[in-house]
Amino acid sequence: MNLDELTRASGEWLRGTGPESDIVMCSRIRLARNLADFPFINRASRGEKTEIENHFKTAIANAGLELSYVDVLSLDNLDRQFLVERQLISRELASSEGPRGVAIGPHENTSIMVNEEDHLRIQMMLSGLALAENWERINKVDDQIEETLTYAFSPQLGYLTACPTNVGTGIRVGVMLHLPALVQTKQIDKVFRALHKINLAVRGLYGEGTQAFGDFYQISNQQTLGKSETDLIRNLTDVIPQIITYERQARQELLNQRRQHLHDQVSRAYGVLKTAHTITSEETMHLLSSVRLGINLGLIDDLDIPTVNELFIHTQPAHLQKLQGRPLEVDERNIARAAYLRSRLTNGSSGEE
Amino acid sequence: MGRAARPVRIAGSVCRNSTMMCQHCDLEASVHLTETIDGTTREVHLCPACARESGMLVSQPPPELGLEAVVQTLIINHVGELVGELARLRCTLCGMKFMEFRTGGRLGCPHDYDLFRSGLLPIVLRSHGATRHVGKRPKRRDATANQRLLFRARLRHAIDEEDYEQAAMLRDQLRRKDADQ
Numbered sequence: 001m002n003l004d005e006l007t008r009a010s011g012e013w014l015r016g017t018g019p020e021s022d023i024v025m026c027s028r029i030r031l032a033r034n035l036a037d038f039p040f041i042n043r044a045s046r047g048e049k050t051e052i053e054n055h056f057k058t059a060i061a062n063a064g065l066e067l068s069y070v071d072v073l074s075l076d077n078l079d080r081q082f083l084v085e086r087q088l089i090s091r092e093l094a095s096s097e098g099p100r101g102v103a104i105g106p107h108e109n110t111s112i113m114v115n116e117e118d119h120l121r122i123q124m125m126l127s128g129l130a131l132a133e134n135w136e137r138i139n140k141v142d143d144q145i146e147e148t149l150t151y152a153f154s155p156q157l158g159y160l161t162a163c164p165t166n167v168g169t170g171i172r173v174g175v176m177l178h179l180p181a182l183v184q185t186k187q188i189d190k191v192f193r194a195l196h197k198i199n200l201a202v203r204g205l206y207g208e209g210t211q212a213f214g215d216f217y218q219i220s221n222q223q224t225l226g227k228s229e230t231d232l233i234r235n236l237t238d239v240i241p242q243i244i245t246y247e248r249q250a251r252q253e254l255l256n257q258r259r260q261h262l263h264d265q266v267s268r269a270y271g272v273l274k275t276a277h278t279i280t281s282e283e284t285m286h287l288l289s290s291v292r293l294g295i296n297l298g299l300i301d302d303l304d305i306p307t308v309n310e311l312f313i314h315t316q317p318a319h320l321q322k323l324q325g326r327p328l329e330v331d332e333r334n335i336a337r338a339a340y341l342r343s344r345l346t347n348g349s350s351g352e353e
Numbered sequence: 354m355g356r357a358a359r360p361v362r363i364a365g366s367v368c369r370n371s372t373m374m375c376q377h378c379d380l381e382a383s384v385h386l387t388e389t390i391d392g393t394t395r396e397v398h399l400c401p402a403c404a405r406e407s408g409m410l411v412s413q414p415p416p417e418l419g420l421e422a423v424v425q426t427l428i429i430n431h432v433g434e435l436v437g438e439l440a441r442l443r444c445t446l447c448g449m450k451f452m453e454f455r456t457g458g459r460l461g462c463p464h465d466y467d468l469f470r471s472g473l474l475p476i477v478l479r480s481h482g483a484t485r486h487v488g489k490r491p492k493r494r495d496a497t498a499n500q501r502l503l504f505r506a507r508l509r510h511a512i513d514e515e516d517y518e519q520a521a522m523l524r525d526q527l528r529r530k531d532a533d534q
Contacts, residue, residue, distance in 0.1 A: 034463065036463060036498035037495065037498040037499075037501035038462075038502070038505065039446070039461055039462040039502065039505065040459065040460055040462055040463075042457070043447040043449060043461035043462060045509050047512075048509075139489070142489075143492075146491055146492065146493060149493075150491070150493045150494070150495040151491045151493070153490070153491050154463075154466055154467075154486070155486070155490075156484070156485055156486060157477070157485075157486055158486030158490075159486075159489075159491075160463045162459045162460055163458055163459050163460070164460070164473060164476055164480060165480050167477060167486075168481065168486045168487075168488070169486070169488045222480075223480075223481045223482065224481060225477060225480075225481035225483050225484070225485075225486060226484070226485060226487055227483070227487055227488070228487045228488035228489075229489055230488075231487075231488075
């Protein structure tokens with residue numbers, strides 16, 4: 001697979017469609033799987049990791065799965081970072097050692113990391129709140145791979161994973177929410193405390209340990225054992241609508257009580273993004289978040305959500321360097337980012353390039 | 354195997370460091386039975402897979418006995434003893450020691466879940482509030498997976514020792530086993 005082709009396109013999960021997509025950016029499910037007859041990755045030799053890769057490639061070929069395999073070991077750091085920014089691989093896979101890779105499906109909905117913490121990490125990302133459809137699709141992919149590979153499984157403990165925190169179903173079900181109004185009205189901590197109480201985890205855009213930026217938060221299950229996949233999904237689908245309702249109430253509160261202030265904030269954010277000549281990634285995220293809120297509240301009418309969603313990803317450091325076709329220092333990146341934003345935003349709704 | 358197993362006593366389901374091999378395959382035995390049949394007593398040592406196959410180890414304990422609470426109480430009552438025993442355990446298939454797992458947080462191979470079972474269950478219970486899988490089950494099972502794990506362990510060892518003749522032989526054997534699949 002040629003990564004430069006990916007640079008020009010964007011993942012289907014950014015298209016801003018699907019239920020509740022003004023607040024729910026995307027739904028993500030991942031399954032952790034290991035081969036029964038190999039040691040886990042931290043104890044596997046280089047040769048064994050290569051064998052695992054080969055077995056996996058055979059499995060996807062046998063299943064006729066339309067996936068392109070990217071050999072992450074042979075990529076340079078920029079390309080690895082590019083895949084991280086695109087949510088196709090984890091930072092751990094980018095920075096680890098030895099034979100490893102990722103198989104990427106059409107429209108970037110499916111990605112399967114090989115030799116990360118577990119032998120396989122199967123991921124499915126869909127736009128909007130679509131967990132049931134997501135489970136149906138990822139379950140099928142899992143079945144197809146299993147036609148060839150035998151997974152490590154115990155009747156009592158379920159799918160066996162390198163870390164016992166994933167044992168059982170091996171499933172992580174998450175939704176990525178855009179919650180700017182709850183942040184602005186300082187109610188977000190209250191929501192987080194409630195989620196922790198029911199054993200749901202809150203993370204930033206780029207997974208474990210990353211702080212939320214652009215007011216995006218991933219909410220996911222922590223428990224993987226003792227409940228079925230559909231029950232774990234139901235836990236989330238029961239809770240997420242409540243958070244969506246809180247966010248909508250907070251948005252309405254901002255509109256009713258501070259309309260001028262909010263409109264000013266949104267317009268200024270849009271103005272800066274359209275006219276700046278140098279801008280950091282952090283400021284870009286912050287301003288894009290306001291613009292995204294503004295579009296959803298009808299305060300901006302000449303820009304669409306898919307473009308804004310895409311800009312969150314395409315203004316990241318590795319993406320900018322890929323778009324420019326050369327490595328850039330921090331200062332150069334800030335200039336390139338501003339130029340890119342101006343070119344995408346000055347003609348109004350630009351959509352796909 | 355014609356057994357009129359009566360009474361059967363399971364002497365221990367946890368591997369001890371003094372390695373005892375399975376009587377049916379080359380794997381480490383972790384099920385040790387003393388059978389008394391018609392007044393004659395004999396010992397049987399099996400790995401979990403062979404024990405399950407010969408019906409000596411029930412793969413799924415009967416459900417709904419409040420098992421999790423029982424397990425938890427047992428572990429709390431025996432925690433001192435378990436720590437000492439666990440500290441000495443080392444997996445023959447991947448080389449992982451229980452204490453290495455406690456510091457690193459990751460296990461070395463699927464067999465570790467059996468081997469470190471007594472130490473792992475309380476950790477699993479703390480993480481998930483449960484010790485029993487509910488949900489999807491794979492259609493394929495592989496009773497010889499542990500055997501191949503053992504061959505791979507020997508192969509890694511042979512390569513480390515630069516014993517390439519042995520390594521080549523083990524590779525051939527593994528290939529044959531893969532072909533038998």
